[in-house]
Amino acid sequence: MPLSDRAPVPLPARPSMLRRGLLALPLAVALPTAQAQFRVEISGVGATQLPIAVPRFRDEAAAPQPVGAIVRADLERSGLFRPVDTETLVLTETAQPVMTDWRGRGADALVGGSVLRLADGRYDVRYRLWDVVKGADLGGQSYVVTAADLRLAAHRIADAVYERLTGEKGVFSTRIAYVTKAGGRHTLWVTDADGEGAQSALASPEPIISPAWSPDGRELAYVSFESRKAVVYVQEIASGRRRTLANFRGSNSAPAWSPDGRQLAMTLSRDGGSQLFVMGRDGEGLKRLTSSGAIDTEATWAPDGRQIYFVSDRGGSPQVYRLPAAGGNAERVTFDGAYNISPALSADGKLLAYVARSGGAFRVQVMELATGATRPLGDTTADESPSFAPNGRLLIYATRDGGRDVLMTSSTDGRIKTRLVSTQADVREPVWGPYGR
Amino acid sequence: MNRTLSRRTPAVALLAAALALAGCASSVKLDDAPVESRSPTAAGGAGSGATGSGAGAGSTSQSQVASVDLSKEQGAGALGKVVYFDFDSTLVKDEYRPVVEGHGRMLASDRARKVVIEGHTDERGGREYNLALGQRRAEAVGQSLKLLGAQDAQIEAVSYGEERPAVAGSDESAWAKNRRAELRDR
Secondary structure (H helix, E strand, O other), rough: OOOOOOOOOOOOOOHHHHHHHHHHHHHHHEEEEEEEEEEEEOOOOOOOEEEEEEOOOOOHOOOOOOEEEEEEEHHHHHOOOEEOOOOEEEEOOOOOOHHHHHOOOOEEEEEEEEEEEOOOOOOOEEEEEEOOOOOEEEEEEEEEOOOHHHHHHHHHHHHHHHHHOEEEEEOOEEEEEEEEEOOEEEEEEEEOOOOOEEEEEEEEEOOOEEEEEEOOOOEEEEOOOOOOEEEEEEOHHHHHHHEEEEOOOOOEEEEEEOOOEEEEEEEEEOOOOOEEEEEEEEOOOOOEOOOOOOOOOEEEEEOOEEEEEEEEEOOOOOOEEEOOOOOOOOEOOOOOOOOOEEEEOOOOOOOOEEEEEEEEEEEEEEEEEEOOOEEEEOOEOOEEEEEOOOOOOEEEEEEEEEEEEEEEEOOOOOOEEEEEEHHHHHOEEEEOOOOOO | OOHHHHHHHHHHHHHHHHHHHHOOOOOHHHHHOOOOOOOOOOOOOOOOOOOOOOOOOOOOOOOOOOOHHHHHHHHOOOOOOOOOOOOOOOOOOHHHHHHHHHHHHHHHHHOOOOEEEEEEEOOOOHHHHHHHHHHHHHHHHHHHHHOOOHHHHHHEEEEEOOOOOOOOOHHHHHHHHHHHEEEEEE
């Protein structure tokens, strides 16, 4: 690409308060206000934060999305990076930055990029990452996307930078589904992992619960009460096309996809009681998985597909159990307390998150399955619905904080948290989507 | 000052009466609102809370608006179709035997009739686990109906879990009204 190399273009400096304001602004202005569901607030930071400079991308101001600002905000929200003040500087990926200058600004890493509008209306988004300390070019990438996917391109760049610098996969380009209730209206939303760009997938006068992402990120299974009972539907996200998956006599609920996406486990009361069943993604091949006189529900597959974790009160109180996905004997997993529900597993299968009731408090607990060591994730007391990000490093759950319904994301060690505060509605049932979409 | 007071009193009485009526649920009939002119001997119960001397206000207020809430009518307000449960319990208590027996006899005598039993829980706890608890309550009522002669095909037990509270609020009085099973004709 024959673009002339450019050095950083210094523009007139502004008072530092204003600059702080500018850094904070992109989160608030990235979307039309009608769709802005969340305000993201960070609490807690990593033990060490890498100082990184992400100046504006070239031509970013002319594009519909502030790409560089989104990259910067993503990295900052992870708690592992500290953005270095870049004022109104612009830095393109073809520049040859003077590393001593950036070292002087306190940056250990530097990102430059550009947003070029193509003749067909799409955008070519490019970036390059430098290790300022070593003076090394760490590579870059080009993404050609439609205007609607500019935010996605920015998140992918943040993911690439995050992975290159931390060695772990980023989850900025993933999506989160959740449900709101405002007045008598229930809405299932799909949003970027930063809480921006929320789009309604389903709106209903009746409750919607238990959304579950297909492993390829293209479909959501959920429970809707639109026919005055709990029925499981599967909806293709991009088209809105949906089908009834389970509408047997009684209640149909708690859908969970197998890791290969070919089967779903769910809770059916068709034979009396609430019992676990498995069926193909097309609804064929229904097979009963548990036969207890107790409640068996909230199935979730282990990432290797061999075991299914679930909740049962067969021992007298609700506890987490697991059993072979092909059927067999169940084994109890949680023992502390008299109410442990809503199991979720990390992608590596090593961590189990669940909600424990103690006194009147409901708290997300994280258990290391190998040792059984368990600790609470935070100090909120109305936690619900924990769900792991696909990199296993973060969790999202619903809770109440500061007198409001919020979605909380937390690192698995509980140190870095962000609050996604709903401005308009009760917010609940968050579930973190997979890498694909 | 005296004038304003005496003009206000009947409206207050009306409001009190309407509130009392709304409190004991069922439909609010406008004619039933007792507007009486007598001294406050406080003899009557909750429904007849008329006080003051209602001077010159022999008729109902022209500003009165009675609120009819259909969503409540369909819910806990529908008398004789709701069975309430104790915390963490699926036991159909004796005081609700008449409700269950009434429906059981009706179903036994008319095989064409069908009912849906909707189980509900209070807001505490997980949504899916509560859905299963509500299902258990609905099935407990269904079992009672079958013992009274109803056939399996006449009954469908479903659950709303905590999703459809009859009453808003986060205290025991609200929770007690929300732990319930409702019988609905189908």
